[in-house]
Every structure is written in structure tokens, then in C-alpha cells.
Amino acid sequence: MTMQTLSLAPWLVATPMIGAAVLLLGGRRTDRWGHWLGVLASAATFVVGLVMLLDMLGTPAEERVAVHTVGTWIDSGPLHVDLGFQVDPLSLTFVMLVTFVGTLIHVYSVAYMDHDVDRRRFFGYLNLFVAAMLLLVLADSYLLLFVGWEGVGLASFLLIGFWDGRRENAVAGKKAFVMNRVGDMGLIVAMMLLLATFGSVSFADVLPAAGEGATAAGQATMTAIGLMLLLAACGKSAQLPLQAWLGDAMAGPTPVSALIHAATMVTAGVYLLVRSGPLLEAAPDAQLVVAIVGALTLLFGAVVGTAKDDIKKALAASTMSQIGYMMLAAGLGPVGYAFAIFHLLTHGFFKAGLFLGAGSVMHAMDDDVNMRRFGGLARLLPVTAITMGLGWLAILGVPPFSGFFSKDKIIEAAFVGEGWRPWVFGVTALLGAGITAYYMSRLFFMTFMGRRRWSDGGPGDDGAPVRHPHESPRLMTWPMIVLAVGSVGLGGVLAVGDRFVTWLEPVTGHAEHHEPVLPVWLLITLTLVLVALGILLAFRQFAMAAVPVTPPRANVLVRAARVDLHQDDVNEALVMRPGQYLTRALVYTDRAAVDGGWLGLAGGIGRLGARLRRLQNGYVRSYAATMLGGLGIVALVVWALAS
Amino acid sequence: MEITNYLGLAAILFAIGAATVLLRRNAIVVFMGVELMLNATNLAFVTFARIHGDVTGQVLAFFVMVVAAAEVVVGLAIIITIFRSRRSASVDDVNLLHS
Numbered sequence: 001m002t003m004q005t006l007s008l009a010p011w012l013v014a015t016p017m018i019g020a021a022v023l024l025l026g027g028r029r030t031d032r033w034g035h036w037l038g039v040l041a042s043a044a045t046f047v048v049g050l051v052m053l054l055d056m057l058g059t060p061a062e063e064r065v066a067v068h069t070v071g072t073w074i075d076s077g078p079l080h081v082d083l084g085f086q087v088d089p090l091s092l093t094f095v096m097l098v099t100f101v102g103t104l105i106h107v108y109s110v111a112y113m114d115h116d117v118d119r120r121r122f123f124g125y126l127n128l129f130v131a132a133m134l135l136l137v138l139a140d141s142y143l144l145l146f147v148g149w150e151g152v153g154l155a156s157f158l159l160i161g162f163w164d165g166r167r168e169n170a171v172a173g174k175k176a177f178v179m180n181r182v183g184d185m186g187l188i189v190a191m192m193l194l195l196a197t198f199g200s201v202s203f204a205d206v207l208p209a210a211g212e213g214a215t216a217a218g219q220a221t222m223t224a225i226g227l228m229l230l231l232a233a234c235g236k237s238a239q240l241p242l243q244a245w246l247g248d249a250m251a252g253p254t255p256v257s258a259l260i261h262a263a264t265m266v267t268a269g270v271y272l273l274v275r276s277g278p279l280l281e282a283a284p285d286a287q288l289v290v291a292i293v294g295a296l297t298l299l300f301g302a303v304v305g306t307a308k309d310d311i312k313k314a315l316a317a318s319t320m321s322q323i324g325y326m327m328l329a330a331g332l333g334p335v336g337y338a339f340a341i342f343h344l345l346t347h348g349f350f351k352a353g354l355f356l357g358a359g360s361v362m363h364a365m366d367d368d369v370n371m372r373r374f375g376g377l378a379r380l381l382p383v384t385a386i387t388m389g390l391g392w393l394a395i396l397g398v399p400p401f402s403g404f405f406s407k408d409k410i411i412e413a414a415f416v417g418e419g420w421r422p423w424v425f426g427v428t429a430l431l432g433a434g435i436t437a438y439y440m441s442r443l444f445f446m447t448f449m450g451r452r453r454w455s456d457g458g459p460g461d462d463g464a465p466v467r468h469p470h471e472s473p474r475l476m477t478w479p480m481i482v483l484a485v486g487s488v489g490l491g492g493v494l495a496v497g498d499r500f501v502t503w504l505e506p507v508t509g510h511a512e513h514h515e516p517v518l519p520v521w522l523l524i525t526l527t528l529v530l531v532a533l534g535i536l537l538a539f540r541q542f543a544m545a546a547v548p549v550t551p552p553r554a555n556v557l558v559r560a561a562r563v564d565l566h567q568d569d570v571n572e573a574l575v576m577r578p579g580q581y582l583t584r585a586l587v588y589t590d591r592a593a594v595d596g597g598w599l600g601l602a603g604g605i606g607r608l609g610a611r612l613r614r615l616q617n618g619y620v621r622s623y624a625a626t627m628l629g630g631l632g633i634v635a636l637v638v639w640a641l642a643s
Numbered sequence: 644m645e646i647t648n649y650l651g652l653a654a655i656l657f658a659i660g661a662a663t664v665l666l667r668r669n670a671i672v673v674f675m676g677v678e679l680m681l682n683a684t685n686l687a688f689v690t691f692a693r694i695h696g697d698v699t700g701q702v703l704a705f706f707v708m709v710v711a712a713a714e715v716v717v718g719l720a721i722i723i724t725i726f727r728s729r730r731s732a733s734v735d736d737v738n739l740l741h742s
Contacts, residue, residue, distance in 0.1 A: 618737075619738050620737065621664070621666075621734060624664050
């Protein structure tokens with residue numbers, strides 16, 4: 001990297017931040033052109049990132065990791081933190097994903113939010129979101145990363161609750177914020193442990209020393225650090241047990257969902273874990289927990305996805321499941337890091353495309369999200385149907401679409417290892433692929449195929465809502481087309497000759513190639529067979545047969561999946577209620593013991609004073625008697641002491 | 644005559660004076676009780692001067708007499724003022740300090 005391009009790094013954060021500042025501080029004056037300024041800020045950031053990327057491609061692999069230090073941030077005794085930007089293949093990958101997909105979503109939002117009076121504020125928040133995410137991935141220390149981390153949390157809170165006129169939207173924003181705080185505690189504790197163990201929080205000091213730290217500080221400390229980082233990642237990436245906010249986050253405008261699920265926010269947890277790879281390798285127990293959490297969430301999200309009738313919530317469940325794949329890969333060690341990021345990249349494209357497509361469908365169907373009232377839309381929304389179809393094939397992992405190259409590699413990596421692990425993780429990943437195929441096909445068929453379950457206002461459609469579906473304006477379809485192209489080609493282009501894996505090697509290290517416990521051709525065949533089965537099953541149920549407009553009574557598992565496998569009930573029973581009881585008990589103790597004690601003391605002294613006051617009755621004779629009594633007591637004491 | 648008898652007389656006089664102060668309501672009589680107590684003290688002082696054979700006690704007795712004379716002047720003036728304003732010389736009527 002040349003110094004000139006390296007010094008551009010702060011502008012990656014500053015550009016969208018300036019956009020956000022102008023839009024949010026400028027007020028109503030910027031209403032007329034504010035959305036275009038937002039698009040411009042995002043696009044300019046992408047250009048800056050592109051310049052850096054081209055420069056990095058021209059430098060040899062061993063010189064690609066660089067830190068641009070702006071100055072000292074905190075200098076307090078033994079604690080010294082620099083304000084620096086980490087520029088390497090991993091952070092630049094994120095920069096490109098965030099700015100490219102982010103810019104497309106900005107463009108889409110110009111049309112999607114056209115009729116919203118608060119469009120300017122919306123773009124301000126979008127820019128803030130992008131800026132925070134870029135700060136997160138470009139930070140050269142955990143502390144600076146934490147600033148971006150909190151910024152992302154704030155922006156997501158503002159955007160999820162954007163339409164806060166409705167109570168449930170505001171509640172959803174608050175839920176996301178509060179659940180993220182739980183994860184943030186993990187990151188804070190991890191930073192404290194890092195400071196105590198390594199005396200620093202910068203990547204350059206901590207990561208190379210991770211191996212020695214394990215011998216110096218003991219295995220338990222390293223495991224604690226790993227688990228705390230995992231907790232942080234679970235909060236941001238909506239993994240078990242902090243997954244419940246993701247479905248409710250669909251309350252935000254659809255472009256926000258696309259941004260949260262594809263480019264920013266949920267990918268932050270995967271980034272954190274891959275970046276902290278050496279720390280996790282020094283703590284094999286924590287690493288195993290990461291993989292287990294990933295595998296569980298993968299299945300959890302997939303099962304929930306099969307039962308959701310809300311198109312956005314089905315997509316949200318699918319995100320949870322796909323991020324589970326990435327976490328699983330990150331928990332597999334060096335063999336999985338590159339594939340986690342690879343899947344994250346391709347997922348960013350097809351999930352953004354799917355969400356923007358869902359927004360387009362909602363746009364056409366008067367903001368209805370119930371897929372049971374969709375159907376037969378392919379003919380009326382051709383561009384949306386085709387772009388979403390390509391995204392659908394990509395997420396399924398059908399060759400030669402993007403998802404095939406990234407997801408299949410994760411499944412292969414999951415089958416690498418010894419003992420029970422490859423069988424458990426591998427089979428989970430395989431199963432997940434099959435279920436993914438089922439629920440994504442269900443979503444696609446219910447929306448675009450089959451008979452229409454809405455009315456066009458003509459006779460014979462009793463009871464069905466009247467809709468007038470129309471294709472979205474070009475400002476919305478073009479970003480979808482671009483993302484669809486990415487969904488189709490990106491995976492293949494980057495997979496040729498392990499191009500992407502080699503590109504990430506300066507950060508993730510070179511992973512020795514290991515053979516899976518089953519031959520690769522068999523794994524690919526098995527995956528494809530499961531995917532084909534999933535599609536066929538969904539086709540029979542939701543394209544051939546008529547889809548009932550009211551959810552039919554189903555078995556226990558489906559009913560549980562419809563309410564997110566009772567995630568909210570579990571949270572309420574395990575955390576919320578005990579917390580409330582604890583708070584109430586503490587309030588009661590405070591009132592009864594602490595307040596009561598002091599009030600009692602004060603009251604006692606008051607009553608004593610009232611008693612003593614009666615002695616002061618104003619009669620000279622009683623004062624004289626008191627004096628005489630006192631004299632008598634003094635005389636008695638003197639007499640007793642003398643004798 | 645046994646010298647301690649003087650002290651006994653002083654104690655009896657003091658007790659009579661104290662009882663007068665505590666039990667009587669008329670301010671003049673209370674005042675007389677105070678004088679009686681002062682004189683009982685004087686008697687005790689003089690007696691001790693005699694016992695120890697020096698004049699310190701007698702000097703103190705003179706001091707007490709001087710102070711008592713001054714006190715009578717001020718005290719009687721107060722009592723007369725109170726009597727003029729309240730048409731009563733009872734000490735129980737003068738309880739303005741009470742609440």
C-alpha cells in the first residue's frame with residue numbers, strides 16, 4: 001500500500017459521517033435534496049474504497065496489511081490507545097461490501113421512501129449506519145471497534161423504530177437495542193480481560209501474542225475472553241441465545257432490513273470472531289462453543305423460516321440461519337475463516353437482493369407482508385420475480401450461483417476433523433441446506449407462483465383484499481438487478497483458483513488443506529439432492545396445490561415455529577420475569593430496610609425530642625427543682641467517690 | 644458547743660429555703676426563700692472559716708452578702724414590674740417561656 005492511498009482510510013469513515021451530520025443537523029432546509037446527498041456520500045465512500053482496493057491489488061501479498069495511525073487517542077498511565085485504521089484484505093472486503101450494497105440500498109430508498117415526510121432523516125440515519133459500520137471494520141483496536149459497534153447499535157435502533165408513530169415499531173427498536181446491550185457487555189468484559197492479560201487492546205499487540213497469552217495467563221482466561229467475544233458476536237449477529245430481536249427488527253422500513261441483514265450489523269459479529277481468530281485458536285473450548293452456537297442457530301433459523309407467513313420475517317429467519325453457517329465456519333478455525341467471510345460476502349448480495357425484492361412486492365401489494373395473500377405475481381412483477389428468483393437460487397446453493405461456492409465450502413469444512421465433530425457439524429450443515437431449500441422455495445412459490453389469492457377488483461374474488469400490483473420504478477429495480485447479477489456471478493468469479501481465500505490469507509493465515517471425512521463429490525451430491533428434495537417438496541405444497549389463505553392447523557413443531565420456537569416466552573420466563581422479581585425485591589428491600597431504617601431513626605429522635613420538650617414548661621419552680629435534683633445527684637456522686 | 648451543730652443548722656436553713664422556693668407561689672416569698680438559702684451558705688462559710696482558722700470563708704461570706712444585696716434590688720424591681728403589668732405576684736402566672 002502506498003502512503004497516499006493509506007491516508008485515505010479516515011475518509012472512508014468521515015465521508016458518510018459528514019453526510020449524516022449535514023442531514024441530521026441541517027434540518028428541514030435539506031429536505032429537498034437531502035436524499036441525494038445521502039446517496040452521494042455513500043457512493044463517494046465506495047469510490048474511495050475502490051481506489052484503496054485497486055491499490056492493494058497492486059501490492060504484493062505480504063505488504064497488504066497496514067495500519068494508518070492518525071494519532072494518540074487515549075494516553076493514561078499504562079493504557080495507551082492509538083486512533084488508527086486497520087487496512088488489510090479483510091477490512092477492505094467489508095468496506096467494499098458495505099459501501100457497494102449500501103449505496104444500492106440508498107438508491108433504492110430514494111424511491112421506496114418517496115412518500116415519507118421524514119425521508120431526509122431516514123437518509124441521515126442510513127449514512128450514520130454506514131459510517132459506524134465502516135469504523136467498526138476499519139478500527140485497529142478493540143476499543144475503536146467498540147465505538148463503531150455502539151454506533152451500529154444506535155443506528156439500528158433509530159432505523160428499526162423509524163416509524164415510531166406505531167407502538168410496536170418503537171418497542172421493536174427498543175428490543176433490538178436492549179438485546180444488543182447484553183452482547184456489548186460481553187465485548188466490554190472481553191476488553192477488560194485483554195487489558196489485564198496483554199496490557200493492550202490493539203490488534204497489533206493482542207493477536208500475535210495470543211498463543212503466548214494462553215501459556216502466560218492460563219487457559220481459563222483465554223476461554224473467558226473467547227466466550228465473551230462470542231457473547232458480543234451473538235448480540236450483534238442475532239445468534240442463540242440473543243436472536244430474538246431480529247424478527248421484530250422487521251418493523252423497520254424494508255431497505256433498513258436489507259442493510260441490517262446484508263451489509264451492516266449482523267455481519268459485525270462474524271467480523272469480530274474472524275478478526276479475533278488467533279484468540280479463539282488459543283482457546284479451543286471457546287472455539288467449540290462458537291461452532292455449536294453457529295450450528296444450533298443454523299437449524300433454529302431454518303426451522304422458524306419454514307413456518308413464517310410474513311415474507312420479511314421468513315427472510316429474517318433465513319438470515320439468522322445463514323449467519324449461523326458463518327459462525328459455524330468461524331468456529332472451525334483457520335480452515336473456516338475465509339469461507340465464513342466468503343459466504344458473508346455472497347450472502348450480502350443475495351440477501352440484500354431478496355429483501356429489496358420483498359420491499360418491491362410490498363410496494364406492489366399495498367405494504368401487505370402476508371404471503372398467504374400473495375400468489376401469481378411473477379407475470380405482473382417480472383423484474384422483481386426474476387431478480388428474487390436469482391437470489392433464491394443463490395441462497396439455495398444451486399450451481400453455478402454464488403451461494404453454491406460459499407455454502408458448499410462451509411459444508412465441506414464442517415466435515416473436516418476428527419471424532420464426533422465432523423459428523424455432528426457436517427450433518428447439521430447438510431440438513432440446514434435442505435431446510436433452507438424448502439423454506440426459500442416456499443417463499444418464492446407462495447409469492448410468485450400458484451393462483452392469486454388477492455382480488456383485482458373483478459367479480460368472483462369474495463373476501464380477498466383488492467390489490468393493483470405494478471412493477472416498481474426504475475430507481476428500485478436497478479439496484480435489484482445489480483444485486484441479482486452479483487448473486488449469480490460473484491461467487492464463481494471469486495472462487496476460481498481459490499482467489500478469495502488467497503486474497504484473505506494475509507489476515508486469516510494459510511490453512512492447510514484437510515480432507516473431509518466423506519469424499520467431496522459425495523458431499524456435493526448429497527447437498528444437491530437435499531436441495532432438490534426441498535424444492536420439490538415446496539413445489540408440491542405451494543405451487544401445485546392451492547395455498548390456504550388462513551394458516552391451517554398444524555403439528556406441534558410448526559405451531560412452535562410460527563411463534564419463533566417460543567423464543568420470547570423463553571426469554572420472558574428465564575430473564576425478564578426473574579429480573580422483574582429481582583428488581584421488585586430490591587425496591588422492596590430498599591423501601592423497607594434502608595428507607596425504613598433511616599425514617600425510623602429520624603422518627604425516634606423526633607419522638608424523643610417531643611418528650612424532652614415537655615420538660616420545658618416555663619414554670620420557674622420546676623426549673624429550680626431540676627437544678628436542686630441535679631445538685632443532689634452531684635452531691636451523691638461526690639460522696640460516693642470520696643468514701 | 645460542738646462545731647458541727649452550726650453546719651447542721653446551715654443545712655436545715657438551706658432545706659427550709661429550698662422548700663420555700665419550690666413550694667410557694669408568691670414571688671416575694673420565693674425570694675425570701677432564696678435569701679434564706681444564701682444565708683445558710685453564709686453560715687456554712689463562716690463555720691468552715693472557724694474550723695480551718697483562716698479568713699477565706701469570712702471573705703466569701705461578705706461577697707455573698709454584697710451580691711445578695713444587689714440581687715435583692717434587681718429582683719424586687721422585676722417583681723414589682725411584673726405585678727404592675729399582671730396584677731399578680733404568683734410565679735406560676737409567669738410562664739411565657741412555655742410554648
